[in-house]
Every structure is written in structure tokens, then in C-alpha cells.
Amino acid sequence: MLKDIKEVFFSKEEIQGMVSRIGKQISEDYKDKNLLLVCVLKGSVCFMSDLMKEITIPCKIDFMEAKSYGAATVTSGVVNISKDIVYDISDYDILLIEDIFDSGRTLEKLTQILSHRNPKSVACCSLLDKPERRAEGVKLELKYTGAQVPDAFVVGYGLDYDEYYRNLPFIGVLKPEVYTEIKE
Ligand code: IMP
Numbered sequence: 626m627l628k629d630i631k632e633v634f635f636s637k638e639e640i641q642g643m644v645s646r647i648g649k650q651i652s653e654d655y656k657d658k659n660l661l662l663v664c665v666l667k668g669s670v671c672f673m674s675d676l677m678k679e680i681t682i683p684c685k686i687d688f689m690e691a692k693s694y695g696a697a698t699v700t701s702g703v704v705n706i707s708k709d710i711v712y713d714i715s716d717y718d719i720l721l722i723e724d725i726f727d728s729g730r731t732l733e734k735l736t737q738i739l740s741h742r743n744p745k746s747v748a749c750c751s752l753l754d755k756p757e758r759r760a761e762g763v764k765l766e767l768k769y770t771g772a773q774v775p776d777a778f779v780v781g782y783g784l785d786y787d788e789y790y791r792n793l794p795f796i797g798v799l800k801p802e803v804y805t806e807i808k809e
């Protein structure tokens with residue numbers, strides 16, 4: 626697995642620094658609110674599990690799954706919800722927890738869906754932000770982010786290529802030869 630990595634963008638320690646900074650800020654901003662963290666599966670599992678431990682105020686957690694990618698490294702543009710929150714969210718301040726904000730369509734769609742259920746508020750937190758890739762018409766802005774990344778396909782710390790590499794403890798880019806074929 627390590628032999629497939631061309632370059633490390635963020636080490637385990639650098640990621641931990643970002644996560645801890647975001648956790649502190651959330652704890653401050655939401656101290657008088659009713660926080661529900663919603664992890665966007667699967668890419669955000671590592672971020673979510675580390676971030677929730679850096680949050681020092683009471684909160685609940687839940688999970689949603691949205692799919693806009695298959696094996697390809699380019700977005701299909703269509704976002705499907707394959708796992709949803711089942712209970713009433715009207716009493717909660719929702720914070721969507723995402724791994725990477727790319728075209729922006731996933732978080733925009735999830736924000737729209739959740740807003741229709743009349744929560745107290747909905748905001749978005751993404752560990753990484755790829756501003757160059759934002760799709761036309763996407764207006765959503767992140768409330769919290771760890772770092773911006775250039776237009777390169779990154780893996781590790783939850784982020785996958787064809788479902789692999791999620792278990793790398795750092796975030797990096799793959800060697801070009803690893804992308805043998807694009808299946809979509
Ligand atoms: P968006 O809807 O285009 O913003 O895409 C969001 C989803 O695409 C993320 O949750 C990731 O699962 C996936 N994605 C986007 N860029 C990357 C990347 O560089 N590496 C791995 N997954 C990515």
C-alpha cells in the first residue's frame with residue numbers, strides 16, 4: 626500500500642493538529658446549542674472519530690451516506706442518499722462532517738435535504754477543501770475546514786481510491802500508474 630504513494634500531503638501529526646483546532650472552535654461556537662454531528666460516510670469515519678473526541682461540549686452523533694463517486698476520480702454529478710438519519714432533527718443544530726469538499730454537490734444536497742426538516746441550524750465542516758474543483762452554481766460555504774488542497778486526487782485517513790487506502794494514517798497522492806483504469 627505504501628509503495629503506491631507518490632507524496633504525503635499531511636502527516637498523522639499535521640492532521641491531528643487540524644482536528645484539534647477545529648474541535649476547539651466547534652466546542653466554543655456550539656456551547657449554548659444542541660449539537661448533532663452527522664458523519665458523511667464512508668470517507669469521514671477517521672475525521673469524525675478523532676474530531677468528536679476533541680469536542681468538549683455535549684453532543685450526539687449520527688450517520689448519513691451519500692454517493693457521488695464510484696471507482697472514478699471524477700464526480701458523476703449525481704448524489705444518491707443511501708443511508709439517512711431516521712429520527713426528528715427539529716431540536717438540533719446539525720453539523721455535517723465531511724472528508725473533502727470537492728465539487729460541493731454532496732454537502733449542498735445534504736444541506737438542502739436536512740434544511741427541509743426544520744432543524745435549528747445546519748452547517749458544514751470538511752477536513753479538506755479543494756476550491757479549484759467547485760461546480761458551477763454551488764454556493765454553499767464551509768463553516769470549518771482543516772486545509773485547502775490543490776486539484777489532485779488524495780487518499781488516506783478515510784479517503785479512498787476504489788474503496789482502498791482509507792486505512793492510511795496520513796493523506797497523500799497516489800502514483801499515476803496506480804490509476805490503471807477508470808471504471809465509470
Ligand atoms: P463532492 O460532492 O464533489 O464535493 O465530493 C465529495 C465526495 O467525493 C467526498 O466525500 C469524497 O468521498 C469524494 N472525493 C472528492 N475528492 C476526492 C479525493 O481527492 N479523494 C478521495 N475522494 C474524493
Ligand code: MG
Binds near residue numbers: 668694784
Ligand atoms: Mg469517496
